[in-house]
Amino acid sequence: MDCGYKEKTILYFYGELPEGRAAELKAHIGGCASCAGDLAALKCLSEGFYAFKPQAPEFNAEELVLAAGSKPLMARFLAGFRRAAAAGAFTALFLFTFQAAGLRGGTAAWKTDIDAGLDSVEYGIYNLQDDMAYSSAADFDYGCADIENQKEQETEKTA
Amino acid sequence: MTGEDKNTEKTDAELVQAFKDGNAAALDRLINRYKEPLYAYLVKLSRDRDASDDLLQEVFIRVIKKLASYGERDKFSAWLFTVAHHAVMDHFRSDSRRREDSLDSAAEDRLSLADTLASPEPGPDGILEGAERAGTVQAAFDRLSPEQREVFLMRHYSGLPFNEIADILGVPIGTALARMSRAVARLRSEL
Numbered sequence: 098m099d100c101g102y103k104e105k106t107i108l109y110f111y112g113e114l115p116e117g118r119a120a121e122l123k124a125h126i127g128g129c130a131s132c133a134g135d136l137a138a139l140k141c142l143s144e145g146f147y148a149f150k151p152q153a154p155e156f157n158a159e160e161l162v163l164a165a166g167s168k169p170l171m172a173r174f175l176a177g178f179r180r181a182a183a184a185g186a187f188t189a190l191f192l193f194t195f196q197a198a199g200l201r202g203g204t205a206a207w208k209t210d211i212d213a214g215l216d217s218v219e220y221g222i223y224n225l226q227d228d229m230a231y232s233s234a235a236d237f238d239y240g241c242a243d244i245e246n247q248k249e250q251e252t253e254k255t256a
Numbered sequence: 257m258t259g260e261d262k263n264t265e266k267t268d269a270e271l272v273q274a275f276k277d278g279n280a281a282a283l284d285r286l287i288n289r290y291k292e293p294l295y296a297y298l299v300k301l302s303r304d305r306d307a308s309d310d311l312l313q314e315v316f317i318r319v320i321k322k323l324a325s326y327g328e329r330d331k332f333s334a335w336l337f338t339v340a341h342h343a344v345m346d347h348f349r350s351d352s353r354r355r356e357d358s359l360d361s362a363a364e365d366r367l368s369l370a371d372t373l374a375s376p377e378p379g380p381d382g383i384l385e386g387a388e389r390a391g392t393v394q395a396a397f398d399r400l401s402p403e404q405r406e407v408f409l410m411r412h413y414s415g416l417p418f419n420e421i422a423d424i425l426g427v428p429i430g431t432a433l434a435r436m437s438r439a440v441a442r443l444r445s446e447l
Contacts, residue, residue, distance in 0.1 A: 104433040107440070113417055135440045138393065142443070145394045146296070146412045153295035154309050156316060158283035164313075165320035 106132045110139045268332035297413040301344055301405055311347055315340045337414045338424045396446040404439035407432050
């Protein structure tokens with residue numbers, strides 16, 4: 098027997114019927130043994146589903162990514178691993194270099210051409226700092242007096 | 257707050273984006289969020305635990321492969337169950353038992369219609385007669401066709417509304433509800 102409420106009963110059971118329709122269906126179920134039976138069957142079935150909880154197997158995300166062989170993702174992950182490996186290698190090299198220099202009792206500053214070049218720049222800066230530090234106010238006054246004398250001489254010539 | 261707690265609060269879309277950015281832990285979180293209902297859906301639908309183990313892995317692999325096509329506006333659970341649906345359908349097609357579990361709708365309809373016409377109409381008291389009755393209902397459910405089982409299972413385990421389930425199955429919502437209705441009638445006829 099199809100009372101016309103079969104599918105609405107299913108929607109009602111899963112809470113997908115609008116409020117007004119739900120009230121209408123509830124009233125219908127009160128007087129329809131077929132729909133009430135459907136509702137009871139759905140309830141019984143759902144309880145069985147809730148009780149059924151099989152243990153799902155464990156998965157490792159990285160293994161799944163490798164199994165998927167997804168090129169863009171793989172590339173991103175491998176790029177990440179490469180960056181981490183490069184950073185680690187650089188740090189290790191840095192530490193090793195200075196550790197070795199320390200053991201030999203010297204500094205690493207003269208070990209390479211780059212360091213020598215850097216040292217040359219550093220020397221230049223040092224000289225400038227030295228000039229500034231040791232130049233006195235008298236030197237400055239002397240420089241100014243010299244310029245003023247030159248100006249006076251030029252003025253006299255012109256006159 | 258721990259990193260795990262932060263992940264717990266993240267939405268599916270945020271976890272997907274984090275995974276796209278190279279965060280493998282985000283994928284772990286997504287897997288743990290969905291593997292139990294997905295696995296129950298697969299076991300109940302395929303009625304084969306070993307096959308379900310493989311299917312679950314296959315679903316996650318397909319998800320990773322197709323993640324680029326996942327749009328942020330899509331509901332992840334709907335997309336995930338779409339992938340799962342296709343994986344199960346492929347399994348049924350390639351499985352040697354596909355004749356037994358035929359997905360031929362016409363055959364299913366003929367069987368259901370015959371059963372429905374012949375079915376008595378027991379009332380609610382007649383159906384709910386103790387705990388062992390529940391076992392009988394589950395056994396009867398397992399005898400439904402895969403198409404009929406799938407609508408039930410997807411509604412229960414995905415929590416998606418029928419209009420979205422209909423989209424996943426590629427049928428109108430009326431068809432999805434009709435399958436449910438026929439399945440309920442058939443279940444009651446077997447009890």
